[in-house]
Amino acid sequence: MNIGEVAQISEVSSKMIRRYEEQGIIPKAGRSSSGYRQYTKNDVHILKFVKKSRELGFSMKDIKQLVSLWRNKNRPSSQVKKIAQKHIEELENKLHEIESILTNLNHLVENCHGDHRPDCPILDELECH
């Protein structure tokens, strides 16, 4: 298979497939005599794994490790779990931060009449420290 077909099946763009190869996240593809990258079903499988991992918000650094653990049939599941737990922690931190910002913003917006007049508690709050 050429890269375009694989991109369509895996739903990972050709651009990103090349980049993942460059970053060592997926194995280097074989080449046709004219230099086109050649892929197998297994490559599609890996790319789908990568895509799913991205959808769960893992960083490419994490995904590199996850792919390597996935392909190592003797991995200890504790290593996988550790990566996932660290990611969960980071997401929870981000969640709390966003929640706190939203609380602030909602208060401000509620108090702003939002009409033609210039008085604006939002700007007032941003101004005063």
Add this chain to the structure above:
Amino acid sequence: MNIGEVAQISEVSSKMIRRYEEQGIIPKAGRSSSGYRQYTKNDVHILKFVKKSRELGFSMKDIKQLVSLWRNKNRPSSQVKKIAQKHIEELENKLHEIESILTNLNHLVENCHGDHRPDCPILDELECH
């Protein structure tokens, strides 16, 4: 005041003060005879406004507009409110996305024993599409 002092007071790094100037977010600073940027209390005031806005997660694009509205004493508060509401919507979307990912990840992690054995529901889930 030189840039370093302003940076310390406003808690915005010298680097970023220069960049904000470049981006037209803050007015161009005057220069001393030797080329050093010169600042007044008012500049500190603006920088604090910018910093507060960043802490609430506004993009620099939004902040540019907010600063301009803040300095325009005739602005309609509706414009400010609109920017804030759009930002709230975006944050809420991000929040929901993170919540949904966390639900998924937590299920996976709960089912992974996380020991020396290779069986791992996390990898299984990432693998199967």
Add this chain to the structure above:
DNA sequence: ATAAACCTTCCCCTAAAGGGAAGGTCAAAC
């Protein structure tokens, strides 16, 4: 006079993509 602490501009790096140019290849239609 000299050293330390400033300041200036300039360029490179981050993460995860996308855009697009310039040029080579392949297959089908004419």
Add this chain to the structure above:
DNA sequence: GTTTGACCTTCCCTTTAGGGGAAGGTTTAT
């Protein structure tokens, strides 16, 4: 048998909100 269009290649630029650091000029204190 050539042309055309769709594909592929590499290379470089752009995005966001910063940070790192080099090379060189200035100011201030010793």
